[in-house]
Amino acid sequence: MQSVEGARPSVVTEHFADGRPARALTRHLVEEAPIAIEINGIGYAVMMATPADLTDYALGFCLSEQLIDDAREFVSADAVAVPAGGWMLRVLLDAPSAGPLIDRARLRLAEGSCGLCGIESLEQVLRPLPPITARLTVAKAAVFRAVAALGDHQALGRATRAAHGAAFCDPDGTIRLVREDVGRHNAFDKLIGALAHAGIDPATGFVVLTARCSFELVQKAVIAHVPVLATISAASTMAVDQARAHGLTLYSLAREDSLLET
Known part of the structure; x- marks a missing residue:
């Protein structure tokens, strides 16, 4: 069985609805592990994620959390497996960027990188964000093209049938970068970090996510x-409201033969 990053072979028992005898087989299961994120020596969060592309994840997480405004403020990330299970992700930010970190740092357990870590009030959740000023013309055909091709770019998803994908696409629908994770928010953070590492401006293309569209994903x-x-x-509803309020063009239920523009 070919190895796939972010997956682990496991023996499972397959059962058949037509009454055929069950059989044992080996298949890939997506990895899910606690990732303790330590920033500038301060425990910030413990997230459940797939331990792959963790440097991209660290940068994307810091950008999404607005701990930094620019990728140049990100110094390094070091991922270390913990013997008892899980991973420690030690992140170093440029010192002047650490202000929000001190106010919001806490150790918590979450299902995924939800974009709301350290938020303590409704006012903070619904805080206004700068509107999107970039204008990009994307034909519906380009969205259909990207959606149809996405599965071919998801090695982890094909192997496990349990991983979300986040893809950055050129305006014509050509997929340029894909990141995957057991969590949809994590996959998007990994993609944001990968774009920053590659020096690609997110305003020059569009993103396709294999997920329902929630408020946090629009916020990211x-x-x-x-x-x-x-x-x-x-x-x-909140995803649509936030998209409209901030100038984000939002398509949902994007399938190979239809999509909704909201």
Whole structure:
């Protein structure tokens, strides 16, 4: 069995609805592990994520959390496996960028990088963000093209059927970068970090996510200055409201034969 980053072979028992005898087989399961994020020596969060592309994840997380405004303020990230299980992700930010960290640092356990870590009030959750000023024309055909091709770029998703994907696409629908994770928010953070590491301006293309479109994903897109976001499942009310309020073009239920523009 070919190895796949972010997956682990496991023996499982397959059962059949037509009454055929069950059989044992080996298949890939997506890795999920606690990732303790330590920033400038301060325990900030413990996230459940797939331990792959963790340097991209660290940078994208810091940008999404608005701990830094520019990738140049990100110094390094060091991922170390913990013998008892899980990973320690030690992140170093440029010292002048550490202000928000001191106020919001706490150790917590979460299901994924939700974009709301350290938020303590409704006012902070619904804080206004700078509107997206970039204008990008993306034909519907380009979205269909990207959605149809995404599966071919998801090695982890194909192997496990359990990983979300986040793809950055050129305006014509050509997929340039993909990141995957057991969590949809984590996959988007990894993509944001990968774009920053590659020096690619998110305003020059659009993003496709294999997820329902929630408020937090729209918030991440706005913070990253992504002008167009497409998700393969439906959008929530808050996601639509936030997209409209901040100038984000939002497509949901983006499938190979239809999509919704909200």
